[in-house]
Amino acid sequence: MMQLSPLPEMPEVQESAPEPPTLPAAARVVRPVRTQLEWVTRSLDDALPEAHLARAVWAFVERLELDSFYASIKAVVDGPGRPPSDPKVLLALWVYATADGVGKARQLARLCCEHDAYRWLRGGVPINYHMLSDFRVARKAELDELLTQILVSLMSAGLVEAERVAQDGVRLRAGAGAASFRRKERLEQFLEQAGERVRQLSEEQPDPCRTAMEQAAQERAARERTERIERALAEMPKVEAIKERQKRKLAKGKREKVGEARVSTTDPEARVMKMADGGYRPALNAQFATDMDSQVIVGVAVVNQGTDLGLAAPMETQVAERTGRHPSQYVVDGGFACLDDVVTLTRREVVVYTPSRPPTGDDRAKDPTLPRPGDPPEVADWRVRMGTEEAKALYRDRGAAAECVNAQIEGRYGLRQLPVRGLERALAVLLLVAVAHNLLRWIALTT
Numbered sequence: 090m091m092q093l094s095p096l097p098e099m100p101e102v103q104e105s106a107p108e109p110p111t112l113p114a115a116a117r118v119v120r121p122v123r124t125q126l127e128w129v130t131r132s133l134d135d136a137l138p139e140a141h142l143a144r145a146v147w148a149f150v151e152r153l154e155l156d157s158f159y160a161s162i163k164a165v166v167d168g169p170g171r172p173p174s175d176p177k178v179l180l181a182l183w184v185y186a187t188a189d190g191v192g193k194a195r196q197l198a199r200l201c202c203e204h205d206a207y208r209w210l211r212g213g214v215p216i217n218y219h220m221l222s223d224f225r226v227a228r229k230a231e232l233d234e235l236l237t238q239i240l241v242s243l244m245s246a247g248l249v250e251a252e253r254v255a256q257d258g259v260r261l262r263a264g265a266g267a268a269s270f271r272r273k274e275r276l277e278q279f280l281e282q283a284g285e286r287v288r289q290l291s292e293e294q295p296d297p298c299r300t301a302m303e304q305a306a307q308e309r310a311a312r313e314r315t316e317r318i319e320r321a322l323a324e325m326p327k328v329e330a331i332k333e334r335q336k337r338k339l340a341k342g343k344r345e346k347v348g349e350a351r352v353s354t355t356d357p358e359a360r361v362m363k364m365a366d367g368g369y370r371p372a373l374n375a376q377f378a379t380d381m382d383s384q385v386i387v388g389v390a391v392v393n394q395g396t397d398l399g400l401a402a403p404m405e406t407q408v409a410e411r412t413g414r415h416p417s418q419y420v421v422d423g424g425f426a427c428l429d430d431v432v433t434l435t436r437r438e439v440v441v442y443t444p445s446r447p448p449t450g451d452d453r454a455k456d457p458t459l460p461r462p463g464d465p466p467e468v469a470d471w472r473v474r475m476g477t478e479e480a481k482a483l484y485r486d487r488g489a490a491a492e493c494v495n496a497q498i499e500g501r502y503g504l505r506q507l508p509v510r511g512l513e514r515a516l517a518v519l520l521l522v523a524v525a526h527n528l529l530r531w532i533a534l535t536t
């Protein structure tokens with residue numbers, strides 16, 4: 090037999106010592122050089138891609154009739170005065186910022202200097218945060234007219250029919266702190282102190298250590314605080330009436346307690362409401378009516394009541410005024426179930442879809458879809474209709490429209506807390522959100 094030769098012995102592998110770590114000063118890397126001169130020939134238009142959303146926003150704004158935005162401008166061609174910034178630019182900046190989730194004027198002013206898209210929309214027009222903030226809250230009437238104009242254009246293009254409309258509310262955190270709510274006696278004391286402070290500032294001699302601008306700002310702050318306290322006292326009877334109704338609704342034998350009437354000194358129109366997470370915070374109730382087929386917002390409102398009861402009929406009136414006709418079907422959740430609204434809308438030839446509240450007391454065993462003694466014919470028909478499969482299927486579609494829009498209001502547009510105070514200013518912000526939302530829907534529906 091053949092004998093195999095033995096395998097050669099393998100050399101012993103000697104373990105090498107680990108290499109020492111490289112020090113930062115000895116590392117050979119590409120380091121920044123910021124003193125190198127660069128010759129860049131590039132315009133703002135070259136810095137922005139052709140398919141950028143900012144270009145679509147500008148094209149959208151240029152198609153609108155904005156005569157009302159220019160009506161208050163005193164500087165005219167061949168006339169005296171310094172020309173103001175173009176309202177069309179301010180509107181485009183706010184629309185794009187809202188679509189981008191930017192809701193604060195200071196943040197928008199900073200982006201106008203740092204971000205190419207905002208710099209492109211700005212186009213070198215003078216901008217500061219005071220101007221942006223004032224433009225947003227002072228143009229409520231113009232934004233309201235603009236929303237109607239957009240809806241008419243969408244309906245003319247066949248993109249919106251407004252036949253099936255869903256309404257829903259979302260409670261947005263107000264700009265008032267919980268500690269700013271005071272009783273009537275305390276508000277009266279604050280008003281007396283604020284008035285005394287205003288008198289002192291008007292009578293005292295000018296301080297040489299402060300500039301005239303600083304003194305004027307101090308006097309203005311004192312006057313504004315006095316005005317806020319006066320508005321808080323004016324709101325007190327409304328809050329007291331709400332507390333009285335809450336006391337009457339309490340069932341006998343329950344230990345629930347209704348607190349004393351309080352009003353905020355920073356945002357008198359804010360009310361403490363129960364939020365989606367179960368907590369109670371100062372808030373306002375924002376209402377949106379949405380076309381169920383296109384998810385376009387067709388109505389906007391804001392109130393300071395904590396429930397949606399009784400808000401369906403006023404919103405439907407607004408939708409009819411904006412679109413020129415009443416919707417054939419109006420879908421709302423159970424919080425809107427008000428018998429008076431059902432009767433009102435039915436007489437307008439609007440079919441209402443909202444869940445019927447279950448019976449209480451001795452009638453708990455009864456079917457909520459059956460008519461009850463004393464029901465008007467409109468209410469009896471509504472109860473029977475809500476028991477059909479067609480009504481249940483239509484109500485299930487409500488979430489894909491109304492609740493989807495509410496989710497975008499808080500998520501995509503970042504409007505979890507209102508950046509302004511008061512119902513009028515809050516409505517201006519919500520109208521701007523509706524304009525931006527409808528622009529995005531316009532782009533989605535046409536592409």
